[in-house]
Amino acid sequence: MSTIDQLLNTHFSGKVVRKDLTKLVKGNAIVPTYVLEYLLGQYCATDVEDTIAEGVENVKNIISRHFVHRDEAQMIKSTIREKGSHRIIDKVSVKLNDRKDVYEADFANLGLNKVVISDLVVKDHKKLLSSGVWCIVTMGYMPSDERDVSPWIIDNLKPIQIANIDVAEYKATRRHFSKEEWIDALMQSIGLNPKEFSFRSKLLQLSRLIPFAENNYNLIELGPKGTGKSHIYSEMSPHGMLISGGEVSKAKLFVNNTTGDIGLVGYWDVVAYDEFAGKDKRADRGLVDILKNYMANKSFSRGTQVYGASASMVFVGNTDHSVPYMLKHSDLFEALPRDYYDTAFLDRIHAYLPGWEVQKLRNEMFTSDYGFIVDYLAEVLKELRKEDHTHAYTEFFELSDSITTRDKTAISKTFSGLVKVIFPDGSFGKEDAQELLEFAIECRRRVKEQLHIMDETFEKVDFSYTDKSSGTKKEVQTLEIIEYGAKDKAPEPTFEAASESDIVVATKPEVKEAEPEAGQKIIRDNQTGVSYEKLFGRHLAGATDIKLTDPYIRLPYQLRNFMEFTALVAKVKVEGQEIKLHLITSNNEDYLENAKGAFKEIIDSLEPSGIFFSFEFDENIHDRSIELNNGWKILLGRGLDIFQKTNGRCDIAEYYQEKRLCKACEITFLFDSKV
Structure with missing residues (x-):
């Protein structure tokens, strides 16, 4: 085991679990991570492999036998009826039926509604009165001759969460870890591999935990898709509620004036709005006004009553443009719906996490090492x-x-x-x-x-x-x-001394490069001093739509050549400009999957720079070219493959194109003034 794994198992025995086990047992079950890890914590909180293997099988059996899949609801109902009693794992929500003066439970997956539940159970677990809590429930079945009497009975109900934690012990045990070790342990606890993240990247990830630890904390995170912005709010704690930004209402979030029921902020530590961005999305202006008051004063009024609550508010959404583009043409809030694009509302935000800095999650970024059972960590943060x-x-x-x-x-x-x-x-x-x-x-x-x-x-x-x-x-x-740089940044000045008492401020003079010309460039074998920038740099200037056709972008050195071309595109682009880069290539079965994986990584890598890369495979292409929407078309005799093989990673030519030996080829530059 790694040092972090040893520390966790030594000092937090019984409170940690190997994170790859969660994926192992989840299967097709649509169940939060904290539910699975609660079960794994009961059976697999050890470092003994035989015990872990046995525990995994036990948890798999529990999920298989007791977790309710919606498409198997009728089979589960039949099992309860035949056996008279059966344990299930389902999401349960409760409402008060004031006509009958009883509480009634609804089961999300089982599909049962209005099942009478004991007042004592509701009193002990008030969150059941909100949008639902995952529970282990022993359901009974007792048919009755009385009219309108449901045969379904809740014999026992227990929310899936750790009952008791010792915060003092948690704090004392923390002292056995250095700062770096503790941060890495937390990263592993939320399922991530700390080796793939810098310190700042780790801080960004762990900042998503602040709303669980801090009362009335208002956080926003906007950035590209696929960075896991909403995952932690739905999967990592039974005290957080993730809702769609378009589905929320005043009654659901605060108070239902008709029934008097308190909304989500009264029951949850964190209420997170998923898919919050979207300029065309409509919102209730009245809701925005109540939110502003709540985020500023920790209270809200509905009707004649004033209520207080401690729920933190989190807003996560996707940006429409790259950061340079937003900084130059608009602002970093531009993707928000019109009604939330309100300075008074946004001024209540305590922190804006730069989602564009968070890398899109790849397989190697997830951990298979040990971490806290997330429910244990969630309970600690709640106490803090x-x-x-x-x-x-x-x-x-x-x-x-x-x-x-x-x-x-x-x-x-x-x-x-x-x-x-x-x-x-x-x-x-x-x-x-x-x-x-x-x-x-x-x-x-x-x-x-x-x-x-x-x-x-x-x-x-x-x-x-x-x-x-x-x-x-x-x-x-x-x-x-x-x-x-900031929006509308002034040109950088230079200073020239006119006299001892006078200084003249002048901007740097612009050096105008020679205009590119149509014609042909012949490259000879073993020629050096050639680079993509010298060949194509001036022609790429001003182009916002680039199509590269090259049938051979598949082997490692060919992918390296392509990445060096994309680096040139990034270098010559105007700050704040967005560029479409499309590759047409061919491939075969031996290299296809590897190429697809590489291209997807390239998409993620280029997007923050404002370069939107796409690709397609065409087995019939032969000619190689670069077509630009500024009028230029470049015919590539050998495609991007103009360099000979270098001597390896310690050869300067591996890193410096102009030191590489070239292969003989011809490159033709054509210009169409009508484009």
Whole structure:
């Protein structure tokens, strides 16, 4: 076992599980991870292989025999009737029938409705009154001659979650781990392989846990598809509820004025809106107004009553454009529905996670090592909601006076949440506090900078802090602004001394490159000093639609050549511009799957740069060319395969095209002024 696995099994014995077992037992069951790991924790919380194998079989049998698949509901009902009693695993929700003065349960998969349930059960498990809780239920069947009396009986019901946890023990045991070891243990606990992530990437992933640990925390994450934005809110905790952003209503979220029933915020620690983005999506304007009040004041009013709640609000959605494009042409909130594209609403957001920095999840990014049973971790985080570390950083640092109260609250809550996740015992040093504080400031600054773009009445804020011991002041900037610059950034000035008392400010003079010309380029064997940039760079300028036809993009060196071509496309593109790059190639069965996998990785790699790659296979192509929507067409005699084989990874030519020996070929440049 790895060091992390050994530490977890030594100090948290019985509270950890091997994460690959979840996939092993899940099969086709549409059941959250915390349900499966609860069962695995009962039978497989060990490092003994024979016991694990036996436990896996037990859990498989439980899922097979007791989990209710919707298409097998009638068979389960029949089993209950024949046996008189049978245990099932299903999602149960309860409503009060005020006409009969009884509580009635609905079973999501079994399809049973209005089954009478004991008042005591509902009193012990009030979340049953919301949108449903996964439970292990012993169902009975007793037919009756009385009219309108249901034969179905709930003999016993137990929500699937760990009953008791010792937070003090959790905090004390944390001290056996270094910061890096603890972070890696948490990454494995949420199912990810820490070796595939940088420290910042790990911090982004673990920040998704803050709403579970911090009361009334408002988080938004927008980014590309496939980065797992919503997964943690539906799978990792029985205290979180993931709902579709288009399905929510005032009654469902807050209070039903007709029945007086409290909505989701009264029962769940986290309410997450999935698929929140979408400019054309409509929302109830009244709901937005109630949300604004709740997110700011932790309370809401419906009718004449005022209610308080502690549920955190999370909004996740997909962006429509690359970050450079948004920074140049709009703002980072541009994908939101019209009714939520509201500065007063967005100002209530405590942190904006940059979803575009999160890599799309690939197989190697998931772990098969040990991690906490997610239900155990969820219960700990729930208990930590009672604690407050919002002022812990003030021992070392002081925020700028220009930062508003709302900004300071947002920064402090993000900092507090990260402390609870990474340093649950509250024991950390100055450098640790600085890392978390800077990340918290950046997440709030991302919100505030975009609000200023949307509405100039929002004043610019000095997002800096001062080191109390040294008096040093440091400004915190968002990473995307460091990389791409702020919107409408002025040209960088140069300074020329006119005299001792006068300085003239001038912009850098533009160096105009020679215009590309039509014609033919002949490359000879063993010729060097050739690169894709020298050949195609000027011709690619201004093109936003590129089609490359090359039948041989399949072997590793051919894929390397193609990636170097895409690097050139990224280099010559205008900042904020989006480009379509389409590859037409051919393949055979020996290399097809490998090529498809590589191309899908390339799609994920290029998208953040504003290059949208697509590909197709055509077995009839022979000619090689580059067609551009700026009028140029380049005929490639050998396709991209113009270089001879290098001497390996320690050869400078492997990394520097102009040092490579070429193969003899001809390249023809054609221009059509009508395009």
